[in-house]
Amino acid sequence: MKQKFLALSLGFGALILATQHAFAQQTNNCADRERVVERLSETYGESRQSIGLAPNNSVVEVFASLETGTWTITVTNPSGMTCLVASGQAFEATNGDLTPAKGTAL
Template sequence: MPRMQKQLFALSFGLAALIAATQVAHPEGIACGARAEIVAQLTDRYHETRRGIGIAANNAVLEVFASEESGTFSIVVTLPSGQSCLLASGAEYQPLREAPGKGI
């Protein structure tokens, strides 16, 4: 398996473990709901747009939203059940334009 695939697999596995652990330990700490409502709030409040998408463990869809204007970013995961959850958010978003194979 190529190195990049191994890294993505490990990241997906870690993300799945994070989702499971967080939902069991602190279900009230994660903002979950309909994807359309979460995306609307990210767009309206923070002017964030989708910057990346991928399939994580268990066919969950992981999306990264960000705004260069406000510098904010959010990571949203949508489970196969249709439920979406805001996993992380932060500030100081910096877009990167790295050549393939030149990343960390």
């Protein structure tokens, strides 16, 4: 369990670093938010599963298809430019709290 928590923490750290890198590059992985959301929906059947605010007032969103398991993480800057940060397969929605109870080892 300790290894799982460490891997999750490292993954979020990498995501933050990738977010900054994605906006610096502004490559083909970026487009107007409306266009990106439409493509994720039409091509992959993905819809927004979660949302959060990142540094510099950027919005981080996780899109996923509960049917196929594909997922995509996007970051949108205040001007509306959205960049794809990561994508993959085997998405699972979780309802439980991943933090251990006090006094419980990871």
